Amino acid sequence: MTPQDTVERALALSKADGCVVVTTERSEANLRWAGNTLTTNGTMRSRSVAVISVIGEAAGVVQRSAVDADGLEDLVRASEQAARDAGPSEDAAPLVEPSGPSAGWDEAPAETSIGTLGEFARGLGAAFDRAAARDRLLFGFAEHVLETRYLGSSTGLRLRHAQPTGRVDVNGKSPDYARSAWVGRSTRDFTDIDVEVLEDELARRLEWARRSVALPAGRYETLLPPTSVADLMFYLYLSAGARPADEGRTVFSTQGGGTRIGERLSPLPITLRSDPAEPGLEAGPFLTATDSDEGQTSVFDNGLPLGPTDWIRSGELADLVRTRAWAERTGKAPAPMVDNLVLESADGTATTDEMVARTERGLLLTCLWYIRAVDPQTLLLTGLTRDGVYLIENGQVTGAVNNFRWNESPVDLLGRITEVGRTERCLPREWSDWFTRTAMPTLRVPDFNMSTVSQAS
Amino acid sequence: MAEIDPAFLALPMRRLADAALGRARELGAQHADFRLERIRSQGLILRDGRVDSARDGEDLGFAVRVVHDGTWGFAAGVDLTPESAVRVAEQAVEVARVSRPVNSEPVELADEPVHGDVTWVSAYELNPFDVPDAERIGLLTEWSERVLAADGVDHVDASVLQVLENKFYADLAGTVTTQQRVRVHPELEATAVDRSRGTFETMRTVAPPAGRGWEYLTGDTWDWAGELARIPEWLAEKVKAPSVDPGRYDLVVDPSNLWLTIHESIGHATELDRALGYEAAYAGTSFATFDKLGTLKYGSPVMNVTGDRTVEHGLATIGYDDDGVRTQQWDIVKDGTLVGYQLDRRMARLKGLGRSNGCAYADSPGHIPVQRMANVSIQPAPDGPSLEGLIGGVERGIYVVGDKSWSIDMQRYNFQFTGQRFYRIENGKLAGQLRDVAYQATTTDFWGSMEAVGGPDTFVLHGAFNCGKAQPGQVAAVSHGAPPALFRGVNILNTVREAGR
Numbered sequence: 001m002t003p004q005d006t007v008e009r010a011l012a013l014s015k016a017d018g019c020v021v022v023t024t025e026r027s028e029a030n031l032r033w034a035g036n037t038l039t040t041n042g043t044m045r046s047r048s049v050a051v052i053s054v055i056g057e058a059a060g061v062v063q064r065s066a067v068d069a070d071g072l073e074d075l076v077r078a079s080e081q082a083a084r085d086a087g088p089s090e091d092a093a094p095l096v097e098p099s100g101p102s103a104g105w106d107e108a109p110a111e112t113s114i115g116t117l118g119e120f121a122r123g124l125g126a127a128f129d130r131a132a133a134r135d136r137l138l139f140g141f142a143e144h145v146l147e148t149r150y151l152g153s154s155t156g157l158r159l160r161h162a163q164p165t166g167r168v169d170v171n172g173k174s175p176d177y178a179r180s181a182w183v184g185r186s187t188r189d190f191t192d193i194d195v196e197v198l199e200d201e202l203a204r205r206l207e208w209a210r211r212s213v214a215l216p217a218g219r220y221e222t223l224l225p226p227t228s229v230a231d232l233m234f235y236l237y238l239s240a241g242a243r244p245a246d247e248g249r250t251v252f253s254t255q256g257g258g259t260r261i262g263e264r265l266s267p268l269p270i271t272l273r274s275d276p277a278e279p280g281l282e283a284g285p286f287l288t289a290t291d292s293d294e295g296q297t298s299v300f301d302n303g304l305p306l307g308p309t310d311w312i313r314s315g316e317l318a319d320l321v322r323t324r325a326w327a328e329r330t331g332k333a334p335a336p337m338v339d340n341l342v343l344e345s346a347d348g349t350a351t352t353d354e355m356v357a358r359t360e361r362g363l364l365l366t367c368l369w370y371i372r373a374v375d376p377q378t379l380l381l382t383g384l385t386r387d388g389v390y391l392i393e394n395g396q397v398t399g400a401v402n403n404f405r406w407n408e409s410p411v412d413l414l415g416r417i418t419e420v421g422r423t424e425r426c427l428p429r430e431w432s433d434w435f436t437r438t439a440m441p442t443l444r445v446p447d448f449n450m451s452t453v454s455q456a457s
Numbered sequence: 458m459a460e461i462d463p464a465f466l467a468l469p470m471r472r473l474a475d476a477a478l479g480r481a482r483e484l485g486a487q488h489a490d491f492r493l494e495r496i497r498s499q500g501l502i503l504r505d506g507r508v509d510s511a512r513d514g515e516d517l518g519f520a521v522r523v524v525h526d527g528t529w530g531f532a533a534g535v536d537l538t539p540e541s542a543v544r545v546a547e548q549a550v551e552v553a554r555v556s557r558p559v560n561s562e563p564v565e566l567a568d569e570p571v572h573g574d575v576t577w578v579s580a581y582e583l584n585p586f587d588v589p590d591a592e593r594i595g596l597l598t599e600w601s602e603r604v605l606a607a608d609g610v611d612h613v614d615a616s617v618l619q620v621l622e623n624k625f626y627a628d629l630a631g632t633v634t635t636q637q638r639v640r641v642h643p644e645l646e647a648t649a650v651d652r653s654r655g656t657f658e659t660m661r662t663v664a665p666p667a668g669r670g671w672e673y674l675t676g677d678t679w680d681w682a683g684e685l686a687r688i689p690e691w692l693a694e695k696v697k698a699p700s701v702d703p704g705r706y707d708l709v710v711d712p713s714n715l716w717l718t719i720h721e722s723i724g725h726a727t728e729l730d731r732a733l734g735y736e737a738a739y740a741g742t743s744f745a746t747f748d749k750l751g752t753l754k755y756g757s758p759v760m761n762v763t764g765d766r767t768v769e770h771g772l773a774t775i776g777y778d779d780d781g782v783r784t785q786q787w788d789i790v791k792d793g794t795l796v797g798y799q800l801d802r803r804m805a806r807l808k809g810l811g812r813s814n815g816c817a818y819a820d821s822p823g824h825i826p827v828q829r830m831a832n833v834s835i836q837p838a839p840d841g842p843s844l845e846g847l848i849g850g851v852e853r854g855i856y857v858v859g860d861k862s863w864s865i866d867m868q869r870y871n872f873q874f875t876g877q878r879f880y881r882i883e884n885g886k887l888a889g890q891l892r893d894v895a896y897q898a899t900t901t902d903f904w905g906s907m908e909a910v911g912g913p914d915t916f917v918l919h920g921a922f923n924c925g926k927a928q929p930g931q932v933a934a935v936s937h938g939a940p941p942a943l944f945r946g947v948n949i950l951n952t953v954r955e956a957g958r
Contacts, residue, residue, distance in 0.1 A: 091509075
């Protein structure tokens with residue numbers, strides 16, 4: 001049974017008022033290494049079918065992997081029963097109607113294999129030899145995933161999207177693990193990944209770390225590089241639901257009720273936005289949801305076209321993530337989540353190196369790690385620095401500093417930044433299991449809160 | 458004892474295993490294992506007494522793992538036919554071949570007795586997947602309405618996650634295991650919103666997730682009625698509580714909070730793969746490096762930590778691991794000294810530690826087994842005090858209940874935790890709640906400051922469904938038991954001041 005057949009058969013079996021069927025064909029290849037040798041690897045295939053049945057204002061979702069023709073009817077009936085059991089949903093909205101032709105519907109699923117990583121693996125093998133010769137250890141992970149989704153609905157939607165997602169993390173260490181550096185990239189197909197370029201960046205940072213400087217906790221002028229900014233902005237994005245804000249229970253709620261939309265969050269003209277057509281960060285052009293979540297995502301919105309959305313525009317909070325149902329209730333436009341995120345400023349042109357050169361004394365971070373919310377009221381987050389905190393003195397990196405535990409709110413931080421650099425594609429370090437398509441600038445924070453010293457190296 | 462789901466047993470796992478293992482042997486694999494899994498999971502979330510999300514998922518598939526020319530090869534597939542099993546075995550060997558040039562440490566596995574054809578089922582009474590949706594939704598609705606009806610509660614989020622995990626494993630040596638386990642995680646959180654001030658506060662149940670069936674939600678293992686009844690008053694008290702003065706305090710930490718500190722600062726730090734650097738680029742390494750085994754002073758002499766995958770109702774409990782090893786219990790910290798690690802067969806052989814203690818686990822049919830956490834628990838003192846006895850020994854301190862925020866560095870030194878409730882202790886008595894509290898410490902300092910642990914009656918098993926590790930990311934459920942414990946002179950932060958306000 002092809003995925004398209006599965007969708008058509010399930011829709012034909014449906015006795016519900018409305019039905020959405022999403023099939024996902026996923027293939028993946030990966031390599032993982034540590035201490036200049038392979039540790040694990042694999043290729044995986046999986047297939048799943050989600051049936052969303054709508055009965056009145058209720059929805060039921062059942063998802064199964066590897067469903068055959070016999071299992072499909074069970075799946076559809078289970079989904080209908082789930083809808084009857086669930087009762088009316090606050091997310092309820094009419095299913096999305098087709099708005100254009102179904103481009104590519106008939107195409108087969110795209111597939112990846114271990115071969116996609118073949119060239120990279122050869123480069124890596126050579127890198128291991130060089131690392132061993134230069135007294136360095138390499139650790140990391142490379143992964144390529146191809147996920148093809150077919151979404152069909154009783155309202156006539158027939159949508160297909162093939163999403164390639166690749167990433168590579170490389171961590172270099174001295175043999176005693178005392179010095180550590182990291183580089184990461186997101187990629188669609190690995191043709192743009194050059195192991196030697198990654199190695200050069202690691203080598204430069206490991207050289208910086210030959211001199212180590214102990215600094216106490218405190219507030220420091222800090223350059224947050226794109227990967228660190230991506231991790232903070234992703235947390236902000238996840239916390240940007242309109243419904244909980246309207247209900248008074250997020251950092252975007254305001255005194256007296258309502259949300260902070262329209263409020264200035266930053267003195268600098270920064271824009272935080274998503275766009276499925278963003279070059280290099282292309283993401284699914286329609287919404288697929290096999291689960292509803294806190295008024296931010298609704299299964300009733302499946303197939304909703306996604307477009308460019310500004311979350312922060314010229315420093316002001318422009319919008320929050322909103323389902324169609326919540327939009328209807330609050331008299332606003334729907335604002336579905338998009339699977340990428342860009343932070344930029346029209347006047348942000350400086351590279352990180354140029355920003356370092358303009359710094360009299362400050363810290364240059366590499367990564368943030370183990371980021372968790374401490375106080376949702378302010379969106380105070382805690383976490384650690386990792387794999388390289390460098391001291392900048394008189395425009396030059398002069399050594400590596402100990403790691404810190406920090407406590408900071410990304411919302412508060414946007415209000416204190418004094419410089420925004422050039423936006424570039426980057427891989428979030430902490431959240432790349434879920435979110436890889438980001439482009440961020442380096443940010444200058446005059447007073448980043450390093451709460452205590454961490455002995456970790 | 459519950460029986461293995463006949464629908465799982467009806468799957469053609471033995472035919473597929475024969476096909477895959479036979480092909481792997483033909484292709485020259487030194488080791489090969491075949492694992493077929495079906496994982497059913499349901500998530501039910503109610504907001505203010507109405508269903509927000511009812512998700513019902515099933516993941517079914519199989520994997521073949523080989524050691525070929527001294528190199529791992531792994532492949533996973535979904536079509537349950539012998540032809541597909543043969544193809545996946547061939548892919549696993551191909552992956553090993555592609556990987557051979559980047560592998561410099563030949564893979565060998567620690568010896569393990571062949572266990573024959575064995576079956577294991579976890580301890581539960583009522584399979585939650587046999588409970589009709591309407592009944593499950595009904596119970597959560599009733600809980601939500603009860604709490605919503607109380608003064609000062611503006612919102613209630615209630616949820617229950619449940620998992621039914623079936624694993625079939627067969628290897629070339631002749632071990633064949635068929636296993637089933639069940640787990641549930643019920644939770645309810647109340648929120649109070651003060652719109653005029655633009656502030657909000659929450660209070661959540663601290664009832665642990667457990668390797669139990671639906672009877673856990675309806676029986677008297679946990680005092681649900683008592684906890685739900687007190688949530689509104691605890692919340693109201695927290696809203697009005699004074700903000701903590703930062704500084705050093707003595708802490709009495711309840712098992713409902715201490716489990717997560719154990720998880721982060723002992724559980725992860727004593728995973729041998731971390732200590733050996735396999736997780737260095739991702740989850741991180743460990744300060745408890747292998748050269749310190751037998752000598753590292755992890756904590757005070759009252760600190761005794763065990764690892765086990767055998768405790769009844771434990772979330773990491775199972776009969777046989779994903780290396781085909783029979784599960785065990787062993788010491789990790791004895792009288793304050795590091796004496797053991799969590800192992801899989803490969804690492805046990807690599808470091809000459811004899812038999813593996815059975816911590817190999819893959820979270821799904823599509824993922825390769827890695828070393829995952831056992832139930833790592835602090836043992837009570839045989840004649841240890843009660844909770845009141847511990848609190849009675851504190852002149853000026855804080856009693857910490859329930860977990861909330863957590864974070865620790867990649868070598869497991871520096872951690873920071875918050876909780877659901879913090880009570881001031883004055884002259885050996887509780888003196889009302891405090892707000893905005895976080896405790897921050899370095900692992901060995903913290904455990905070194907542990908002066909006393911409670912007695913056997915105070916021991917409670919808590920845990921989580923969502924421990925993350927490895928790349929590609931894998932999720933595992935794990936329990937941690939602890940008595941309440943007394944710590945001297947721990948650094949307390951005020952989280953509002955940390956935010957610069």
